[in-house]
Amino acid sequence: MSNNASPTTQPSYYQEVERKGYSRRDFIGFVTMMAAFMGLEKSAIGQVVKALETKPRIPVIWLHFQECTCCSESFIRSSHPIVADILLDKISLDYTETLMAASGLQAEAAMKNTMEKYKGEYILCVEGSVPTGADGVYCMIGGKTSLQILEEAAAGAKAVIAWGSCASNGCVQSAKPNPTGATPIHKLLKSSVPLIKVPGCPPIGEVMAGVIVHLVTFGKIPELDRLGRPKAFYSKRVHDTCYRRPFYDAGLFVETFDDESAKKGYCLYKVGCKGPSTYNACGVMKWNNGTSYPIQSGHGCIGCSEENFWDNGRLYERASAFAGFGIESNADDLGKVALVGTGVAIAAHAIATNVRKHKLIFNLEKEGKQSEKELDA
Amino acid sequence: MATKYLQIHRLRRVYVWELPVRIYHWLNALVLLALIATGFYIANPLALMSQHEATGKFTMGWIRYIHFAAAYLFFFNFFFRIYWGFVGNKYANWRQFIPFSKKFFKEMWYVFRMDILMLKGKEHMSIGHNAMAGFIYFLTFIAFLVQCLTGFGLYAAMSGWWFPKLFAWVPNFLGGDIMTRQIHHWSMWFFILFVVIHVYLVFYHDYVEGRGEISSMGGGWKFIEEETFERGHHQTPNPEKPAKDVEKK
Numbered sequence: 001m002s003n004n005a006s007p008t009t010q011p012s013y014y015q016e017v018e019r020k021g022y023s024r025r026d027f028i029g030f031v032t033m034m035a036a037f038m039g040l041e042k043s044a045i046g047q048v049v050k051a052l053e054t055k056p057r058i059p060v061i062w063l064h065f066q067e068c069t070c071c072s073e074s075f076i077r078s079s080h081p082i083v084a085d086i087l088l089d090k091i092s093l094d095y096t097e098t099l100m101a102a103s104g105l106q107a108e109a110a111m112k113n114t115m116e117k118y119k120g121e122y123i124l125c126v127e128g129s130v131p132t133g134a135d136g137v138y139c140m141i142g143g144k145t146s147l148q149i150l151e152e153a154a155a156g157a158k159a160v161i162a163w164g165s166c167a168s169n170g171c172v173q174s175a176k177p178n179p180t181g182a183t184p185i186h187k188l189l190k191s192s193v194p195l196i197k198v199p200g201c202p203p204i205g206e207v208m209a210g211v212i213v214h215l216v217t218f219g220k221i222p223e224l225d226r227l228g229r230p231k232a233f234y235s236k237r238v239h240d241t242c243y244r245r246p247f248y249d250a251g252l253f254v255e256t257f258d259d260e261s262a263k264k265g266y267c268l269y270k271v272g273c274k275g276p277s278t279y280n281a282c283g284v285m286k287w288n289n290g291t292s293y294p295i296q297s298g299h300g301c302i303g304c305s306e307e308n309f310w311d312n313g314r315l316y317e318r319a320s321a322f323a324g325f326g327i328e329s330n331a332d333d334l335g336k337v338a339l340v341g342t343g344v345a346i347a348a349h350a351i352a353t354n355v356r357k358h359k360l361i362f363n364l365e366k367e368g369k370q371s372e373k374e375l376d377a
Numbered sequence: 378m379a380t381k382y383l384q385i386h387r388l389r390r391v392y393v394w395e396l397p398v399r400i401y402h403w404l405n406a407l408v409l410l411a412l413i414a415t416g417f418y419i420a421n422p423l424a425l426m427s428q429h430e431a432t433g434k435f436t437m438g439w440i441r442y443i444h445f446a447a448a449y450l451f452f453f454n455f456f457f458r459i460y461w462g463f464v465g466n467k468y469a470n471w472r473q474f475i476p477f478s479k480k481f482f483k484e485m486w487y488v489f490r491m492d493i494l495m496l497k498g499k500e501h502m503s504i505g506h507n508a509m510a511g512f513i514y515f516l517t518f519i520a521f522l523v524q525c526l527t528g529f530g531l532y533a534a535m536s537g538w539w540f541p542k543l544f545a546w547v548p549n550f551l552g553g554d555i556m557t558r559q560i561h562h563w564s565m566w567f568f569i570l571f572v573v574i575h576v577y578l579v580f581y582h583d584y585v586e587g588r589g590e591i592s593s594m595g596g597g598w599k600f601i602e603e604e605t606f607e608r609g610h611h612q613t614p615n616p617e618k619p620a621k622d623v624e625k626k
Binding site: 226240246247252277368 | 385386420421422423424425427429431432433434435436437438440493495497500531534535545546549552553554555556557558559562563566569570573574577581584585586587
């Protein structure tokens with residue numbers, strides 16, 4: 001992605017930062033913070049500064065489908081104001097239903113304009129899943145289905161970012177029975193445009209900003225894991241970076257939310273914390289300006305950045321419901337029933353053996369007894 | 378005196394389970410027991426009431442350590458057994474487990490009728506596994522595989538070694554760690570049920586056949602009636618010599 005070569009007349013990010021009235025110090029502070037979040041080493045800070053000073057801003061189209069806008073909310077609450085002001089406010093976004101000033105035909109024209117003018121250069125951000133049921137009528141904008149809009153916009157994009165669990169995994173709309181046929185976008189995109197998944201409900205604002213800054217700075221998508229998530233933010237489990245981990249290893253657990261152990265801040269594993277099976281950066285970056293994250297406030301992780309987290313189990317228990325055997329049953333209940341059933345079957349079999357194979361057993365015994373007698377003789 | 382002996386079966390000793398097979402069996406039993414016990418603990422740890430600081434305790438850590446150490450033993454033991462299925466004696470051969478011929482299915486059906494439906498007829502006397510048992514062990518090997526894949530898949534994220542990392546694709550394939558954990562937990566019940574039925578059937582065979590079924594996994598010996606042996610009527614598929622050849626003798 002070589003933005004320098006592109007014939008854009010866009011101002012650079014730094015120019016916009018200056019125009020907004022931020023000092024150089026604020027700007028450097030922002031860059032340092034972002035570099036730290038991205039896991040870059042110190043020498044890379046200069047690279048980021050230079051990129052933001054020289055590279056023209058990348059046009060962004062931000063589409064909203066079936067979603068709750070929590071991703072946008074999270075993004076504009078990134079801890080550093082420059083994120084919202086510069087990356088998002090009015091500079092980068094050429095089209096976003098939630099925040100743009102234009103509406104109706106004007107808005108559609110703005111999007112079309114960006115798509116044509118910056119073909120192959122713009123970044124497409126998608127928030128929300130795409131309903132595919134009933135030919136996509138559940139979510140239509142300007143007379144087009146979500147799928148049509150997505151396909152059109154993705155065709156000329158440099159990269160596609162799937163914001164949040166809706167776009168990455170389907171999230172709550174695709175939970176059973178998924179009435180609208182909600183589908184994450186990686187299952188729908190046919191073009192070979194690189195896709196970055198940023199799951200979470202919502203994703204952490206700094207993670208979102210980090211992904212964009214990475215794209216801007218290095219001109220390429222960040223290193224992704226097998227599922228297409230940036231490794232910098234999704235390679236560790238919440239459990240691995242949890243400050244309550246020592247209690248887990250010690251075997252000290254909260255049993256109920258109002259017990260003494262909860263007061264002492266023990267591990268929330270037994271009250272359903274999904275930290276051990278959730279890949280996210282919450283334990284490191286935390287939320288709301290690094291204030292806290294769910295586990296720190298005494299509630300287990302619900303695994304919001306994991307696939308199917310609505311269907312995968314209960315929020316306050318480790319064991320999940322065993323499909324088809326009632327909402328309260330879990331695998332262990334079923335296992336116990338099967339164990340008792342096996343016991344009964346074995347008892348029946350043992351009795352039947354003595355009845356049906358009586359002669360055989362009788363002969364064996366007789367034979368054995370006879371041998372015993374002959375030994376004495 | 379001679380007439381008396383006609384009723385008495387003469388038993389011929391057959392070396393069925395070689396030492397590596399026996400070691401495999403008992404190591405597997407031990408390790409499975411440890412895995413099930415620690416697995417239950419990990420899934421639902423006991424409520425410890427302690428005045429100690431977390432720094433002075435490592436209860437969950439030790440339980441998990443035993444689980445992982447046992448898992449490695451389990452895996453390599455299983456791996457060894459597959460190898461032995463190619464180099465061991467005919468009773469250990471992989472052909473004993475995979476239904477590959479009509480004869481295998483026929484024998485399975487026969488065992489089902491004799492041992493489960495308890496129909497009257499000529500008793501089935503196998504030397505190694507009967508076909509039904511062999512097939513169930515085949516399913517067990519598949520369950521081993523499922524547990525190894527899901528277990529090491531979950532473990533991959535917390536290991537720096539390349540070996541567990543080979544399994545890192547598993548949770549992604551199954552739809553995340555949460556689902557993988559559930560499958561790992563559900564599959565464990567197969568082993569519990571298997572152990573119960575397995576132990577019962579060993580006693581059953583010892584009881585109705587009187588050929589040293591239980592002790593065979595100790596010394597490796599099983600005993601078979603001389604006349605059966607000579608007729609070659611035992612049904613165990615012999616990979617080296619087709620049954621017909623034995624009959625000709």
